[in-house]
Amino acid sequence: MLYGTRLRALSIATLVTMTAALALAFFYAPMDADQGFMQKIFYIHVPLGIVALCGFVWGGINGIQHLRTRDPKYDLRSYVAIHLSLVLGAGVLITGSIWARASWGHWWVWDEPTLVSFLIVFLLYATYQPMRFSIEDREKQARYASVFAVTAGAFVPLNFIAVRLAQAYTHPRVFATADGGLPAKMQLPFYLSLLGMALLYVTLWRYEMASKNTSWQLRALRRKLAGDDAVPPVGRTAAPTLPSS
Amino acid sequence: MTTRAELPDTESPAGPSRPSSDDPPFVPLRVAVGALLRKELGLELRAPQAVPAMSLFSITTLVVFHFALQRGQVDGDLASGVLWVTLLFAAMLGISRLFVADHEEGGLDGFLLAPTDRTAMLVAKAVGLFAFLAAVEVVAIPAFALMLLGPSPPIAAYGQLAALLVLADAGIALVGTMVGAMAVQTRTRDLIVPLMALPLLIPVVIGAAKGTAPLLATAGPHSVEVRWLFVLGLYDLVFGLLAFALFDYLIED
Numbered sequence: 001m002l003y004g005t006r007l008r009a010l011s012i013a014t015l016v017t018m019t020a021a022l023a024l025a026f027f028y029a030p031m032d033a034d035q036g037f038m039q040k041i042f043y044i045h046v047p048l049g050i051v052a053l054c055g056f057v058w059g060g061i062n063g064i065q066h067l068r069t070r071d072p073k074y075d076l077r078s079y080v081a082i083h084l085s086l087v088l089g090a091g092v093l094i095t096g097s098i099w100a101r102a103s104w105g106h107w108w109v110w111d112e113p114t115l116v117s118f119l120i121v122f123l124l125y126a127t128y129q130p131m132r133f134s135i136e137d138r139e140k141q142a143r144y145a146s147v148f149a150v151t152a153g154a155f156v157p158l159n160f161i162a163v164r165l166a167q168a169y170t171h172p173r174v175f176a177t178a179d180g181g182l183p184a185k186m187q188l189p190f191y192l193s194l195l196g197m198a199l200l201y202v203t204l205w206r207y208e209m210a211s212k213n214t215s216w217q218l219r220a221l222r223r224k225l226a227g228d229d230a231v232p233p234v235g236r237t238a239a240p241t242l243p244s245s
Numbered sequence: 246m247t248t249r250a251e252l253p254d255t256e257s258p259a260g261p262s263r264p265s266s267d268d269p270p271f272v273p274l275r276v277a278v279g280a281l282l283r284k285e286l287g288l289e290l291r292a293p294q295a296v297p298a299m300s301l302f303s304i305t306t307l308v309v310f311h312f313a314l315q316r317g318q319v320d321g322d323l324a325s326g327v328l329w330v331t332l333l334f335a336a337m338l339g340i341s342r343l344f345v346a347d348h349e350e351g352g353l354d355g356f357l358l359a360p361t362d363r364t365a366m367l368v369a370k371a372v373g374l375f376a377f378l379a380a381v382e383v384v385a386i387p388a389f390a391l392m393l394l395g396p397s398p399p400i401a402a403y404g405q406l407a408a409l410l411v412l413a414d415a416g417i418a419l420v421g422t423m424v425g426a427m428a429v430q431t432r433t434r435d436l437i438v439p440l441m442a443l444p445l446l447i448p449v450v451i452g453a454a455k456g457t458a459p460l461l462a463t464a465g466p467h468s469v470e471v472r473w474l475f476v477l478g479l480y481d482l483v484f485g486l487l488a489f490a491l492f493d494y495l496i497e498d
Contacts, residue, residue, distance in 0.1 A: 067494055124444035127437065134431035144427055147491045148441075151423065155445060158483055162448035162476050166455060 007206060014199040021193035029189045038102035043189055045095040047197040049118060052092055053156060055085030055201055056125060060153020063146035075142040076240045078149050080208045082128055084201060089122045117163040124152055132238040142240055216242040272361040274368075281356075281369030286376065288346070295339050296380045303335040303385040307392050320395035321465075325457035328389055329413075329450055332382065333443070336417050339377050341438040343370060343425035353496060367422060367492040374425075375418040382410055395463060402460040402467045409469060412477035413453040419484045420445050426495040452476035 025043035032039035059081035066074035096115045101107045110116060128148060135141040182190060223231045234241060289295060310327050311317070319327055347353045356366055386406075390397065420442060428437040456473030459465050 067491075120444050120447050124441070127440045127444075130433070131427070131431060131437055131441065134433040134437065136432070140430060143494055143497075144430065147423075147427065147494050150491060151445075151487055154483060154487055158480065159448055162451045162480070165472060165476060166451045 007203070007210065010199070010203045010206065014196065014203045017192065017196035017199055021189055021196045024189035024192060029186045030183070035103050038099065041095055041099045041102075043193045045092060045099055046190070047194040048088055048095065049092040049114070050194060051197040051201045052085045052088040053118075053121070054198075055081050055088065055205075056121065056156055057153050059085065059149045063149030063153065066142065066146040067150070072142060072240060072242060075146060076209070076212060076242065078146060079132075079240050080205055080212070082125060082149060084204055084208065086122070086125055086128070088201065089118070089125070092118055093122060111167055113163045113167045114160075117160045120159055120163070121152075121156055124155065128152075129238045133236065136236060138241060145240075212239070213242070269360050272359060274362050274365050277359070277361040277365035278368045278372075281365060282372055285369060285373035289373075289377070295342050295377050298342075299335040299338050299377065299381045300384040302338055303331050303381060304388050304392075306331045306334060307385075307389055311393060316393075318395040319393050321462040322454070322458040324394055324461040325454045327393060328386075328457060328461075329454045331385060331389070332378075332413075333417070333446060333450065335381055335385065336378060336421060337439045337442060339374060339381075340421035340425045340442055341428065341435050343374060343421065344429035345434075348429045357496065363493045363496055364489060366496060367488055370425070371418045371422045371488070374421050375414050378414045378417060379410075382414075394461065398461055398467055405467075405469045406457060406460050408474065409453055409456045409477070412474060412481060413449050415481045416449045416477060416484060417446060419481065419488050420449075423484075423488050423492065423495065426492065448476065448480050452480065 021043065025040055029040075029043070031037065059078045062074045062078035062081060065071070066078060093115075096112075096118070097107050100109050100112065100115070128145065131148060132141055132145050135144055219231060307327070310319075310331070314323075314327075316323075344353070347356070357363075424438055424442045424445070428434045428441070431437050452473045456469045456477075460467055460469065
């Protein structure tokens, strides 16, 4: 599969959607009565979080595919998905922390179950790369990474249930994240922003897939032209390698 | 996971060969688990290693808690937290040792050659780890009650604590077996185990700590809320199914 096709169209669509979503969030959506301007971070933070979690689950689905078919292509997909979600996840934690500081006065609050669950999930996935790095055998690395991706993907909803239960009775939910509780004029920018973030994720994912595939193809071609000795062997890496190399 | 060996008449595309009459007879799961479990417990009885280390570690941790918290006695949610942190960290020691002997001495290779289901290894290791944890708790909980626990709760509270312990230990044993099998193949085994197992076990900590807190409170109903048993049970179920489905991929070579 060629990941480089339609990248330009996808990039433009992402840019337009994100710009429109932010413009609507700042100029169309009403000011929040309690939080004022700071509430605008909601249009970045929540879509970012939803997309990052979906990315983790997508990594798990590709992990299942990899275990079933043994096709290294799926391992690469799973790796790129989790890797990108980790980057977005760092963004979620930072924006969440800023929002918590602005609306509750603390950089971190333990009684916001969604944020706490996200931190736990983030910490778990943070071991993904060190684990990959410490397994030298390529085939084994890919297999173990897929088992991890599936386990962690299933852990995501379970963890949210447990953390939510731990706080359900002490603190009622102030915000409904995406459903009902949002006024109509806030819904449009929110959903548009969600779409924009999803497009951003897909675009970045395809860019990285295209880059990884291209560099491995280039390596294979170099080897063919200049001989095996001209291309230095790959060092130890957490990233999957393609069999064509 | 249905393996080729359970369905002797069908040809699996993944399998290297079809079982023929020359193959050794297939060992039923029950027999294989029994043999592996006897080996596991026999090793520990003959040359105790994991259980004494974990027990000693848990008592040391209690002493550390005494000085770090600067308290002679704890009760309620503080006591519950101290108990579960101690047990969880002691479990980490057992998890990192779980597959080491098999990996280094070639026991895993021997097992892979045996004509049996790989789930046998999962069941035997999880039951073995569960037994180790139970043995550690037999030492650690009386020590905790003597050293740190405030006014002693009624005997009935200990019965409910036992129910929580059984459910939590089952979760720790299942997750620990998977993480242990994964970590033993890495170069940084002792780093990977706590880094991976602790976040995975957070739901167990939530359920167990919240459930235990009222049992150890000075005054109170001394009873567990059913929903914490439910959380632990759900966790055990989900990770039991996950381990059952995925463990085969962790020990093939």
